[in-house]
Amino acid sequence: MIAFLERFVPDIDSETLPNETDIGLCKALDLQGSISCPAPACTDFGGLNGSRPLALALARPAGPDDVAKVIRAATRSSGLTVAARGNGHSINGQAMAARGVVLEMRAMDSRMELRQGYVVVAGGVLWEDVLMECLEHGLAPRSWTDYLGLTVGGTLSNAGISGQAFRYGPQTSNVSEMQVVTGKGDIVVCSERENSDLFFAVLGGLGQFGVITRATIILQPAPDMVRWIRVVYGDFEEFASDAEFLVTRNECDSFDYVEGFAFVNSDDPVNGWDSVSLDSVNRIDPDRIPANAGPVLYCLEVALHYRNQDSFKTVDKIVNDMLRPLRFLPGLKLAVDVSYVDFLLRVKRVEHAAKVNGIWDAPHPWLNLLVSKRDIIDFDRTVFKRILRNGIGGPMLVYPLLRSKWDLRTSVVLPEGEIFYLIALLRFSRLSPEGPPLEEVLAQNHEIIQCCITNGFDFKLYLPHYRSEEQWKRHFGKQWPRFIERKALYDPMAILAPGQRIFSRTHKSL
Ligand SMILES: Cc1cc2nc3c(=O)[nH]c(=O)nc-3n(C[C@H](O)[C@H](O)[C@H](O)COP(=O)(O)OP(=O)(O)OC[C@H]3O[C@@H](n4cnc5c(N)ncnc54)[C@H](O)[C@@H]3O)c2cc1C
Structure with a gap:
């Protein structure tokens, strides 16, 4: 079942050029937000990938429906991949998709909603904006990163660690619910009780199982x-x-x-x-x-x-x-x-x-x-x-x-x-x-x-970067079988987060 997922994404340099049909598919996408094709050249915080194009197309989704439209189009394409880009603060091109579509997550509606002890935010919101919104109500998240110019979806895809994590755990231990768009284009609400396997797969999942479009973060009273x-x-x-x-x-x-x-x-x-x-x-x-x-x-x-x-x-x-x-x-x-x-x-x-x-x-x-x-x-x-x-x-x-x-x-x-x-x-x-x-x-x-x-x-x-199957297997250790089973379930064509270079895109249609 999992063999087709175990091939690895080649280096960006050796990737083949996208075909005209994929380019046409991107251009024809009718989003509430917008899409630019070709994508403007861009890099990430690491700056180790030079000024290569970040992607074939750059989509600015207005909401989860746009994210789902882009992913569903990719499932119908000959080889498109899709990467959510938070604030591009990765080091090794993890938020890039050389032959695919990059979703500029910060373009999504950034309104936040405070509910009894929680804040509901879009995946592309910066933590510094979450802080400012919550402080208006005398509240704050419990677990942080040292630097807050990072997006909620970007850190939840890794862990989110700072000096509060010894007490409250990383940021991935401080989220109660998420809305996720899977690699099949399904919009799914998940939590510890509802669709829990997807919930836990996505947390720390290196963007491999779904795009986080919304997250509910646990709050505490803020000190002065x-x-x-x-x-x-x-x-x-x-x-x-x-x-x-x-x-x-x-x-x-x-x-x-x-x-x-x-x-x-x-x-x-x-x-x-x-x-x-x-x-x-x-x-x-x-x-x-x-x-x-x-x-x-x-x-x-x-x-x-x-x-x-x-x-x-x-x-x-x-x-x-x-x-x-x-x-x-x-x-x-x-x-x-x-x-x-x-x-x-x-x-x-x-x-x-x-x-x-x-x-x-x-x-x-x-x-x-x-x-x-x-x-x-x-x-x-x-x-x-x-x-x-x-x-x-x-x-x-x-x-x-x-x-x-x-x-x-x-x-x-x-x-x-x-x-x-x-x-x-x-x-x-x-x-x-x-x-x-x-x-x-x-x-x-x-x-x-x-x-x-x-x-x-x-x-x-932490924030791993590997290039060979042996290295990824060693990294995940006894959790590798679970990781690839989850990939087969939630992103069977390996469309999502190709910049992590864990799986290679398959051409099998759903
Ligand atoms: C100055 C600086 C300080 C930092 N400090 C800390 C720190 O104190 N603690 C810590 O833990 N980390 C820290 N980091 C690392 C940081 O948490 C990661 O690099 C994180 O991935 C960056 O967030 P981003 O929003 O820029 O994500 P990106 O770099 O844009 O994306 C990272 C990965 O997550 C995926 N992704 C992004 N958004 C989503 C989404 N909505 N849904 C699903 N997948 C998504 C991307 O496809 C990519 O694979 C720091 C980084 C920098 C540059």
Whole structure:
């Protein structure tokens, strides 16, 4: 049953040209929104696919009916594929469809509806817009990403991870219902109770089983303010055990946000001590770093929510009680009080600065991994302290998450064991001619993955990118049969999300 799905999409370069019938089919589509054929050239945040055309046609759907029309047309075509494009913040062309139609999901009606404790949003809405709408009502989603210029459908197709995930799980654990258009063109409402297999398939499903046209997100009362704190460690084991201590405590005894990152023990303005600063005033004093500290240091980043009416004295006491058992280096603690909105939009400020100096629009060869607690000390020794000892020209996030907060019925795959770490290598450095050639940086990413494989680390790529069947099989492990069974059920012609390069389009008609 599944054999026909197991062939893989070839590289975009070697794809054949679309035929005239497919072009005619795209042009003839009568959408409430619009369709441009040929599609304007476009790239993604990764910028690794150059300026190749993103697709044969670019459709701007007005709603789920338009999405269904495009997908149904693809099922009648000789080889059209369809990719939903959220905000195109993928790294490796995952939202592209070289021979197909890209659905510009942000074009969909962006009105949101608040219902008792939930917000109902279109799949193409940005998380920052969800935040603003919910705050009008004193509410907010519980689980975020660090950067909110991402769409609801885009992050739900992966996981959606940030410093709240230790408590509430990723964003995929915080959605109660979705409307999805499957690869057969069926518009289906799904939830844990209704069409539940499709619901869980789509969450973390890399866009393979349906286009998310609507999602219902769980909300909580929004705090007004956040005490945002960074403390520095010289020793990785102490850093990791303190971070794990915080993420496994009861809600009332811990912070509302826990993350961390590794940085270089030097005055390098990008990779070094200054990367710990919370603002132009709150910087660490390098004289406090012990002379015997290693080449890499670690910063635990935590935050506590509070209300305007809470006194500073009360907040100080709670924070001090929570920090007391931690073993960070004396004197290496920074703290600021910011509004909840400013805290959640902290990466937007980085975006503004990076756009001004041109590095936002440059290529971003990023690498994200989930590494089991079992191997995290060896990972630090071999990757942070050796391969990355000089930094990467951007943040090197490392923080623990709890498997029990993830729903294993979704399509996301995780390392074994209750505690695993998110590693995010978010490179923002200038590449050749001012910096290293792109190939060198990609080779370093490859070296890191090879190091994990050679050492037998229990790890998974987050936002995975593979090119061969063996690699995808290894990625999904024992979940591979379920993944391909779901593909056969919901997208039997492999029309959806071809840019993930997992399955190749079949020409069998329904
Ligand atoms: C600056 C930056 C910061 C980031 N920070 C975080 C972070 O803190 N935490 C985190 O978890 N991730 C983070 N990411 C990664 C991000 O979550 C993914 O790249 C995500 O896929 C991007 O969302 P997007 O809306 O741009 O999706 P796209 O890149 O447009 O799409 C990604 C994939 O999802 C599919 N897709 C998109 N929309 C839909 C839909 N409506 N229905 C079905 N499939 C769909 C696409 O076809 C594609 O396969 C970050 C990325 C960037 C660039």
